[in-house]
Amino acid sequence: MPSISIVAATAGLILLGGAAVSHAADPPTAGPLALDNFYAGVWYEQARTPTRLTRGCEYATTTYGRTERGEIAVTDACRQGGAEGRERAISGVGEIQDPGQNAELSVRYRFGPFRPSITYRVIAHAPDGQWFISAEPGFEKIYMFSRPTALPVPEIEAQIAAVRAMGYAGEVEILATPGRAGTSPAP
Known part of the structure; x- marks a missing residue:
């Protein structure tokens, strides 16, 4: 898939993201999103806020998809210890x-006997649907995804x-993905 230029990625994020917010404030939303296209198929995680839970887990x-009842099915997966490492997944x-905007998704995970819920808000996305950035409320964690398996590092740094x-x-942290090895801290 074609990559987005650094200038376009930066300009798009600023235009879609709105005004600057403080770290404690909720980030802006970047809707509307096409529900059936956006919440379908595989997205490759390019960068994220590191946590204890995700440490050492890359190729994410x-x-x-859809459940039998038409709900949005979500599966997050990554590889512990490299591309051929043990897969860790949670569904x-x-x-x-926010129906109509479709930029805020609350996911109820199955984690053993627990059912934690996390709300993700899309705060920026490419007009052509090739990447998006989401954040948790409070703007404490961010996640960057793309349809291409590996965006060039300069594009991720611009985002x-x-x-x-x-x-x-x-x-x-910038993640290792198929086509790009190694994790690196980002600016």
């Missing part, structure tokens, strides 16, 4: 929180810079 994906069911211009101040 989020796969969207859940998502519910759109990170644009998210920082929106007010995100936390740590970001």
Whole structure:
């Protein structure tokens, strides 16, 4: 798939992201999203806020589909210890929180006997649907995804810079993906 230029990625993020926000504020939303296209198929995670749960787990994906009842099925997966490492995955069911905009999804995960819920808000996306960035409420964690398996690092760095211009101040790691090895801390 064609890659997005650094300038276009940065300009798109700033235009779609709106005004700058503080780290504690909720980030802006970037809808409307085409429900059936956006929440379907595999997205490759390019960068994220590192956590204890995701440490050392790369080659990450989020796969969207539909349940028998028409709900949004979500499976997050990654590989522990490299491309051929053990797969770790968690699944859940998502519910759109802002019908019509379709940029906020609350996912109820199945984690053993627990059913934690996390709300993700799309704060920026490519007009051609090739990448998006989501954040959790409070703007404490961000996640960057693309349809291509590996965006060039300069494009990811431009997206990170644009998210920082929106007010995100936390740590970001660039992930290893098929076609790009190694994790690196981002600016």
